[in-house]
Amino acid sequence: MRVGVLGARGKVGGQVCRSVEEADDMELVAQVDAGDDLETLVSAGAQVVVDFTHPDVVMDNLEFCISHGIHAVVGTTGFDDERLGRLRTALAASPQTGVLVAPNFSIGAILMMRFAVEAAPFYESVEIIELHHPDKADAPSGTARRTASLVAEARRRAGAGPMPDATSTSLEGARGADVEGIRVHGLRLRGLVAHQEVILGGPGETLTLRHDSMDRESFMPGVLLGVRSIASHPGLTVGLEQFMGLG
Numbered sequence: 001m002r003v004g005v006l007g008a009r010g011k012v013g014g015q016v017c018r019s020v021e022e023a024d025d026m027e028l029v030a031q032v033d034a035g036d037d038l039e040t041l042v043s044a045g046a047q048v049v050v051d052f053t054h055p056d057v058v059m060d061n062l063e064f065c066i067s068h069g070i071h072a073v074v075g076t077t078g079f080d081d082e083r084l085g086r087l088r089t090a091l092a093a094s095p096q097t098g099v100l101v102a103p104n105f106s107i108g109a110i111l112m113m114r115f116a117v118e119a120a121p122f123y124e125s126v127e128i129i130e131l132h133h134p135d136k137a138d139a140p141s142g143t144a145r146r147t148a149s150l151v152a153e154a155r156r157r158a159g160a161g162p163m164p165d166a167t168s169t170s171l172e173g174a175r176g177a178d179v180e181g182i183r184v185h186g187l188r189l190r191g192l193v194a195h196q197e198v199i200l201g202g203p204g205e206t207l208t209l210r211h212d213s214m215d216r217e218s219f220m221p222g223v224l225l226g227v228r229s230i231a232s233h234p235g236l237t238v239g240l241e242q243f244m245g246l247g
Ligand SMILES: NC(=O)C1=CN([C@@H]2O[C@H](COP(=O)(O)OP(=O)(O)OC[C@H]3O[C@@H](n4cnc5c(N)ncnc54)[C@H](OP(=O)(O)O)[C@@H]3O)[C@@H](O)[C@H]2O)C=CC1
Pocket: 006, 007, 008, 009, 010, 011, 012, 013, 032, 033, 034, 035, 052, 053, 054, 055, 057, 074, 075, 076, 077, 078, 102, 103, 104, 105, 106, 142, 219
């Protein structure tokens, strides 16, 4: 499989290049970063592109890949319903092409989201804390947004009532961001990579689900699974769990 990497000089993109080079069934044919010409992907004959760039540029990258029939495996964050809708529209005009958008490629983070969904109906309250390195552009993290959205959906399905919160006076931001009714708190500290806690509370008890990526190596098995799977999944797929038998 001929693979191109967008964001190849970045923290994750660089690691993806090394992992693709080490994979027996893949060939790294293009390494593209800011300022490079996207046409390089076409002239190199890339079949699948992996994108770890920046929320501001990822849509242009994907629209280019889709229009050239190149499958894409996307780790870059910043996706909302409007962006996913634009991808579906672009893919409708290129029906053989597949795009995977995965807010988190680490197996443990995907399981943490799954466990949070399982637990949500049993607890009165739930809040999310995401902790990342200080070079991160977006807040809350894509993983926290996705977790909040999945948990909110699980609570709606279970008919859960509003979460108790007597706060009547506060400093702006003190209660975190509101993602579909779920409070999400973000920390940015040197020394961190990517971490998240989902804390659920009920009468007399709490349940804390915590995941830690201590090294960006944690994302690589998931990225390679995405690369190997995407050509047989045309259209838009959101979440790597769809390729893990957990969808
Ligand atoms: N889904 C997941 O599992 C994960 C997702 N991420 C997400 O991936 C993204 C990248 O993260 P990270 O590697 O830490 O960030 P980095 O800033 O380290 O890397 C991004 C790279 O993309 C380059 N870039 C910028 N614009 C373009 C462009 N138009 N074309 C090609 N390359 C470009 C940047 O260049 P320059 O610095 O010169 O601008 C940089 O080299 C973020 O959105 C992050 O949240 C991160 C980890 C895991």
